[in-house]
Amino acid sequence: MTKIIRLDEKDNVAVAIKGLVKNELVPFEGDMLEILDAIDEMHKVAVESISDGSPIIKYGQVIGFAEGDVKSGEHIHVHNCQVGDVDKDYAFCSKAVATGYVPEGDRATFEGYRRSNGKVGTRNYVGVLTTVNCSATVARFIAAELNAPGVLDAYPNIDGVIALTHETGCGMRTEGEGYDALRRTFEGYIRHPNFGGLMMVGLGCESMQVENLLEECGLHQNDTFLAYTIQEVGGTKAAIQKGAAALKAMLPTINTAKREPCPVSELTMAVQCGGSDAFSGITANPALGVAADILVRNGGSVIYSETPEIFGAEHLLTQRAETEDIAEKLLERIVWWNEYTRASGFELNNNPSPGNKKGGLSTILEKSLGAQAKGGTTILTDVLHYAEPLKTQGLVFMDSPGYDPVSVTGQVASGANVVCFTTGRGSAFGFKPVPSIKLSTNTAIYNHMRDDIDINCGTIIDGEESMAEAGQRIFEYVVDIASGKESASEVLGYGDAEFNPWKIGAVV
Structure with a gap:
């Protein structure tokens, strides 16, 4: 069984699928790699020598820089991987490939509440x-x-x-x-x-x-x-x-009010991640991204958010922007956040949380690159201010903090009527009046917190299903939840305490 995987051919690190023992030899791309440190599951191992100050590359992107020389087989984490300035290729609109929409007559439907103003609810x-x-x-x-x-x-x-x-x-x-x-x-x-x-x-x-x-x-x-x-x-x-x-x-x-058949073009899905780990960008986030693409191709909308958690990966969104003005709007929010955090004595490129680090994430760049996958691959059609009403269909980005209750409050205000929330460490979260679906990045946390989690995406790393199959399964579950099936958080009674508008500015 494969114990380490390299995610992109340009990467100089691999991810441990299982815990690694010091001095063991593990198969790696037709050869054997000697492991020089004990390395926990989800953590990174160097697969080639990296000199002091050189880029550490994962997902084909720079996630940090080596602090000291790193040998092939050594553990790479916060002790020897530091954030630094990264040159980004913003390449406005260069990867904005036209969305292949499903013909209207073939689009999926769900059972929703059609309101007098034409909008459709998933709950009453x-x-x-x-x-x-x-x-x-x-x-x-x-x-x-x-x-x-x-x-x-x-x-x-x-x-x-x-x-x-x-x-x-x-x-x-x-x-x-x-x-x-x-x-x-x-x-x-x-x-x-x-x-x-x-x-x-x-x-x-x-x-x-x-x-x-x-x-x-x-x-x-x-x-x-x-x-x-x-x-x-x-x-x-x-x-x-x-x-x-x-x-x-x-x-x-x-x-x-009665439920009636409605096209899924009336669904707006908020995508979130919390309690992330190194599998987030390998399983749950990209699988949710596949589901997001299916929804968009069926005429629906996806609201991606948490501006501090796209920092370091914002160029991947500007490349997918429908217009240069949309790309500029996104970068304007990054500039605003740099100024906002600086005025508060804080840095936008802060390290991940203790839970993120335990799960193998070393830098905010690495976390952001994994997080961006949940937005799928379709064109970015707009950038919204916090809680600004949705004006376009498709994938949009809404400016918000990375703090989940504040971010989701804004997404719901913008029009989201279903929430999908990926987690690797385990999150307890709901959001009335909108149903919240939780997706685990690994099978262990799914089994450990079974009552809290709806969908296990650890099946991808376990070899039980493909990314495409997992994404389709998520999409079908979203449709079921939107049609009235209770999510795990709803069964537990979550959602009464999470409403939390963003407080911007001084309280006097």
């Missing part, structure tokens, strides 16, 4: 959205009253009531990037097709004023959308009573 939730942290308690009490035993029994088409609470909305400027990002987030959730009805509750004196928000977003109250403040109705108890009564009055209308 009721939301209680807060404009400010001060109204969080009222929202939670309203949701708890509606979710109490027996209340929703007569409404089988409603998936539940969610309180969307957060820590911001006040102590901030009433204009600028931070305000705009939060306003876009709220508007995206209010308009999201996974909500059959929604209520917005404010305090009354906060920076994010309810009345201003509605006016700025062109929103109007109706029989399934209500907005009010605690101060205007007379305090906490009155606000809870008003909200609970209003939602109960909405339930019969919300319950009339």
